[in-house]
Amino acid sequence: xxxxxxxxxxxxxxxxxxxxxxxxxxxxxxxxxxxxxxxxxxxxxxxxxxxxxxxxxxxxxxxxxxxxxxxxxxxxxxxxxxxxxxxxxxxxxxxxxxxxxxxxxxxxxxxxxxxxxxxxxxxxxxxxxxxxxxxxxxxxxxxxxxxxxxxxxxxxxxxxxxxxxxxxxxxxxxxxxxxxxxxxxxxxxxxxxxxxxxxxxxxxxxxxxxxxxxxxxxxxxxxxxxxxxxxxxxxxxxxxxxxxxxxxxxxxxxxxxxxxxxxxxxxxxxxxxxxxxxxxxxxxxxxxxxxxxxxxxxxxxxxxxxxxxxxxxxxxxxxxxxxxxxxxxxxxxxxxxxxxxxxxxxxxxxxxxxxxxxxxxxxxxxxxxxxxxxxxxxxxxxxxxxxxxxxxxxxxxxxxxxxxxxxxxxxxxxxxxxxxxxxxxxxxxxxxxxxx
Amino acid sequence: xxxxxxxxxxxxxxxxxxxxxxxxxxxxxxxxxxxxxxxxxxxxxxxxxxxxxxxxxxxxxxxxxxxxxxxxxxxxxxxxxxxxxxxxxxxxxxxxxxxxxxxxxxxxxxxxxxxxxxxxxxxxxxxxxxxxxxxxxxxxxxxxxxxxxxxxxxxxxxxxxxxxxxxxxxxxxxxxxxxxxxxxxxxxxxxxxxxxxxxxxxxxxxxxxxxxxxxxxxxxxxxxxxxxxxxxxxxxxxxxxxxxxxxxxxxxxxxxxxxxxxxxxxxxxxxxxxxxxxxxxx
Numbered sequence: 001x002x003x004x005x006x007x008x009x010x011x012x013x014x015x016x017x018x019x020x021x022x023x024x025x026x027x028x029x030x031x032x033x034x035x036x037x038x039x040x041x042x043x044x045x046x047x048x049x050x051x052x053x054x055x056x057x058x059x060x061x062x063x064x065x066x067x068x069x070x071x072x073x074x075x076x077x078x079x080x081x082x083x084x085x086x087x088x089x090x091x092x093x094x095x096x097x098x099x100x101x102x103x104x105x106x107x108x109x110x111x112x113x114x115x116x117x118x119x120x121x122x123x124x125x126x127x128x129x130x131x132x133x134x135x136x137x138x139x140x141x142x143x144x145x146x147x148x149x150x151x152x153x154x155x156x157x158x159x160x161x162x163x164x165x166x167x168x169x170x171x172x173x174x175x176x177x178x179x180x181x182x183x184x185x186x187x188x189x190x191x192x193x194x195x196x197x198x199x200x201x202x203x204x205x206x207x208x209x210x211x212x213x214x215x216x217x218x219x220x221x222x223x224x225x226x227x228x229x230x231x232x233x234x235x236x237x238x239x240x241x242x243x244x245x246x247x248x249x250x251x252x253x254x255x256x257x258x259x260x261x262x263x264x265x266x267x268x269x270x271x272x273x274x275x276x277x278x279x280x281x282x283x284x285x286x287x288x289x290x291x292x293x294x295x296x297x298x299x300x301x302x303x304x305x306x307x308x309x310x311x312x313x314x315x316x317x318x319x320x321x322x323x324x325x326x327x328x329x330x331x332x333x334x335x336x337x338x339x340x341x342x343x344x345x346x347x348x349x350x351x352x353x354x355x356x357x358x359x360x361x362x363x364x365x366x367x368x369x370x371x372x373x374x375x376x377x378x379x380x381x382x383x384x385x386x387x388x389x390x391x392x393x394x395x396x397x398x399x400x401x402x403x404x405x406x407x408x409x410x411x412x413x414x415x416x417x418x419x420x421x422x423x424x425x426x427x428x429x430x431x432x433x434x435x436x
Numbered sequence: 437x438x439x440x441x442x443x444x445x446x447x448x449x450x451x452x453x454x455x456x457x458x459x460x461x462x463x464x465x466x467x468x469x470x471x472x473x474x475x476x477x478x479x480x481x482x483x484x485x486x487x488x489x490x491x492x493x494x495x496x497x498x499x500x501x502x503x504x505x506x507x508x509x510x511x512x513x514x515x516x517x518x519x520x521x522x523x524x525x526x527x528x529x530x531x532x533x534x535x536x537x538x539x540x541x542x543x544x545x546x547x548x549x550x551x552x553x554x555x556x557x558x559x560x561x562x563x564x565x566x567x568x569x570x571x572x573x574x575x576x577x578x579x580x581x582x583x584x585x586x587x588x589x590x591x592x593x594x595x596x597x598x599x600x601x602x603x604x605x606x607x608x609x610x611x612x613x614x615x616x617x618x619x620x621x622x623x624x625x626x627x628x629x630x631x632x633x634x635x636x637x638x639x640x641x642x643x644x645x646x647x648x649x650x651x652x653x654x655x656x657x658x659x660x661x662x663x664x665x666x667x668x669x670x671x672x673x674x675x676x677x678x679x680x681x682x683x684x685x686x687x688x689x690x691x692x693x694x695x696x697x698x699x700x701x702x703x704x705x706x707x708x709x710x711x712x713x714x715x716x717x718x
Contacts, residue, residue: 005627032627038467039502124630127502129623150622 009156013040016304016327017162018114023331025121041111067109070211084388085266142299167306184287190239193274218384224375289368437488441479445500470613471549509621509629520639525559
């Protein structure tokens, strides 16, 4: 095979792809960044939270440049039934100043910004181009990608597949080991609702660029999943994420779940009078650590959603920061392998080591049981109702009857909702192993 | 032979806050409309067929560079971005004209999209034709080289009819979207275009000259429906008849005639009943 056209070809200009291209280009490598849409972020569905610590390493003082909607100074976790809701609400005003904990952002803006950084570092963006397959050397080593353009072969020393949840490149490279299917895939549906900035600030007790990130459990009619509500500058992002298997088995349309959520007594006042600006849907890989593919093959690395690096662990719903971290380490590992002249699977094994030493795989490994716990029937249906009933009874004033004790309320609620003591102990143990 | 494709870069997602008037633009979303892409494809085909050069030109800021690079990748020999007045059709035409003359000379053919989706009036080609002293043909579905140094064009007319035109050169032609699709650029051309620089030419605004200016833009207001005058009767009766106040509303009637002849008879009877066809008329 003749000399490759690029040192690195990155497929997909999402957060993982742009971070990989940026890192490899900064290392002095020639990089092509292939994007399916007409511009980065054009086909993404996102109005969510970016946790910026990983950006400290990639873009110093990123908060001065990143297109931010609001800085997250409130994080709420809500469990709900049809008629009840119980919220744990954390406000930390320190999160509203540098170095910032998290921010709400729109993917069209975020992806464009990251891709611009990659281009400024020297990467060549190739938009409106679909990578349709892998190019291989005679020994099977990946040596580039085939695209849907005429004369569309892009040869490279290393291919970094960041082509999203349905990564055809990772599958073609055999990194999933024959595992396919929708079992660990969720569908997220989201509405962007426009509200005046002042109304948002008044309703959510915010001011300036402060923002709220709310995660919700128990809003999906028992289908494994959850909901969310994020505040943008002058809009809200409201949505639900549900497992595909459960959704198919239940026969409910996802927009019905979203309508339910918006009509819930605890959510309806927050979205009242808002104007629907956008409705969108996207698949998410929420299986966690145990569903990840092999992360490196001969001449290929995989990062971001393509590598199932999306964490659905109840209070932690993250993906973008893992994608940015994985992309950054993939770009670094590719540059190091190219410098050594060994882009085989073993030559690229440094990628996994970098991930293991960082939060990306450390968090996923630590929380590998969390998706199973969060998506379990008890966590989805029984515990929200039990917690809401417990809170309702605890805060009810029934004078002149004497106040019941918490233990009695718990026993009564557990019996009413079919929760046995050994269930509680088992789930508490799993939770302790995951989050402890 | 110089064939120019005059393109316009627009943002399909530009949002205007109705209260504050603040415009929110996506800096990455600028692109050519479907009609402009069809114009570029026509320009490329004409340049190939006539053995000429194709230049893609636009008026705008740096956001238009991506669109021009796409034109370069698709096969345009050169691109040019003019920076200057472009607030209406006349100003845009003037800026385009000046830039083309300064950089490439007078074009033999200019192909434009029939109108841009961002409230475009489609007047730029007419102003451009006036400045170039060129023939103008608009609303074209087809455009190809004709005999004896002319262009052959097909234009859409009302009622599904088509008009064939022989357009002398120089010419300014505006084409509709849908006639053709822009060719898919080859990957090496895309890579070369991504690295290519986009030449920019600044065009100064006219100094004190009398220009046609847009002084007001109002919402579209359709003309009132014309009703035949009512003869005789009192003013009240004429008013009631005009407004149809006491006339019972027509009830929709669905007729299923198995025989086509019966269906035609039914239609003719309806037209006669409602005065669209005279008794015995055809």
